[in-house]
Amino acid sequence: MAPRLLALALIGLLAAAPARADEAFDAALAAYDRGDFAAAAQGFERLAEAGNADAMTNLGLMYLHGRSVARDELQALALFSQAGAAGSPHALFNLAGMYRDGTGVTQDYRQAAELLRAAAEAGHAESMTALAIFHRRGWGVEKDADAALGWYRRAAEAGFPPAQVELGRMYQKGEGLARDPVQAVAWYRQAAESGFPLAQFNLGTMLDEGSGVERDRAEAAIWYGRAAEAGIAGALANLGRLYEAGDGVAKDEVEAARLYALAAERGDLSAQYNLANLMLGGRGVAEDPESAVAWLRKAAGRGYERAQTMLGVLYEKGHGVERDGLEAARWFRSAAQRGFAPAMNNLAYLYAEGIGVARDPARAAEWLGHAAARGDEIAQFNYGWSLETGEGLTVDKVGALMWYGLAAAEGVAQAVERGRALAATLSESDLDRAEAMMRDWRPIQGPVE
Incomplete structure (x- = not known):
């Protein structure tokens, strides 16, 4: 926000x-x-x-x-x-x-x-x-x-609501003063209670995220609803998300689709993506892959990484569009270069299989490494496998065990199995090194340089 x-x-x-x-x-x-x-x-x-x-x-x-x-x-x-x-x-x-x-x-x-x-x-x-x-x-x-x-x-x-919202934003972001989400909530609430829609949206977001206040999705839905009545696109989108999940409100995919559509027409990228997902699955709205693709194109064209990645998936599978590996690779690459880990993992798969691009195990491993470094647990497992087997890079079994361990900690069952099997072949000193590497590891963020 x-x-x-x-x-x-x-x-x-x-x-x-x-x-x-x-x-x-x-x-x-x-x-x-x-x-x-x-x-x-x-x-x-x-x-x-x-x-x-x-x-x-x-x-x-x-x-x-x-x-x-x-x-x-x-x-x-x-x-x-x-x-x-x-x-x-x-x-x-x-x-x-x-x-x-x-x-x-x-x-x-x-x-x-x-x-x-x-x-x-x-x-x-x-x-x-x-x-x-x-x-x-x-x-x-x-x-x-x-x-x-x-x-x-x-x-x-x-008592001027626009100034209260701006002061709240400065406290929320720590801009020009010490970051204080509690103060941010207090200023947003003052403006929200006076009927200022942007403040109502911001307060809903803080309650939704549990920032500066105890998380309360039911109250968040109330404030989103008030802001949505004023046509705030983000409020419509976020309220739709709560209805889709049944979080803070009764689950209602029809209402979620209606709210997403209103927000999507106002240009909200997350709503365009979420509406497309409902259309793809026929949830809350008639199944309509072609319309879903149209909404994904709108969001993807404005740089929304999730939409770019989903569009890549549809092109790779030929769902709602003619199957086109080259186009799939283009959309995955666009999102991957922006730092979106799932797209990096998908692009690595295309390089590994030679779909839409020349088969290139080294490039596949490179993109897996980028995704793994950003915390994608599937990529962490796959990168560990590449390190263990030497698929596209030099064998590094200690490094492989570290990545298996990180993926296992996120619930990847295959990583648990492979990690145990690999650990049985390593020395105590190697196991200690892998454990130390896991402790020291921190995810990175941002685009690929």
Whole structure:
């Protein structure tokens, strides 16, 4: 999970106006809310002429976006400037947005930052958050991670959900402060309880993973459900996964397929892959290998290693596609080069058997070694076999025993059998060396260099 940075945008009072005793202001706002933009513009214009800064801001937004009035960036700029001079932080925020984007004025990050600072110091949480972004990126101000963190914290403490989510993300990742998943959960929960969908998704993820909080898939499903109602693709995908597994909710593959489909249409790669798997097996949805392949292609084309590997399997078997070893090798290689161990193991198999590629025991052993080093227990067994038999590399029985032992620890029954047989042929010193190598072994991650 990677929560998005809040992007500075032109937002205004129209969407969330403060409580007003002024009936004329309320009437203009109500007209806007019901889509009567002409009446809203007339009402705000009368109030703006009387010096109402909030009305100036709203009228400026209507000019900026061409709502009922002709789009006029200069008029919007003038109204925001006038309202800002009268002390409206909302106007200063919108004016900063115009300077940031070069809308109606020459782009000027420094001026935008000064306007945001004035609004932030007046307590405007959106401006605090935007100013944090400016400090993080060095827009018109010194690049300063501490200053960015300070403004995010002030905005979060003021109750602004996007800042609470960003502060939670920083605690979750240990970015700019000590990693603290408990604090991350606390900030996500505050924003989630205020109805912010991204926070609901992030909180669901923390509960799902048991990070910073006791794992609770039932509560995770609740938060995923709320975020899913807002169309968050990751929430739809993760809720589908819980329904498919019957984890935290009653098992329901039909509902899982429905949720995966919604998330897949929104571009979620895991959902595209999971929906394809259901289609391949006819679980929760009609069996449809051709559609499954189409979804796998979408995810594989965007670099999703699981989809690339599954697509390789289908090409190797000729399921849903014409059998094509060369194409299978291409997809396995793409995922393998990204560091995906199952694809490395499958590519090694193709080299060992000469399927889609020239038979090459040395290349097969090389890819098995990469996969074994990344913790794939099947590859560990196969690599141990290669070392024991000298298939594609130099015989190394101590090394073979180490890999058998690691695979056996992960439950590979054949590794237990081969390990016992091999151990019976080795000296005590060799056994001690193999045991020491097992203790010292650590998996590696990342792409193949």
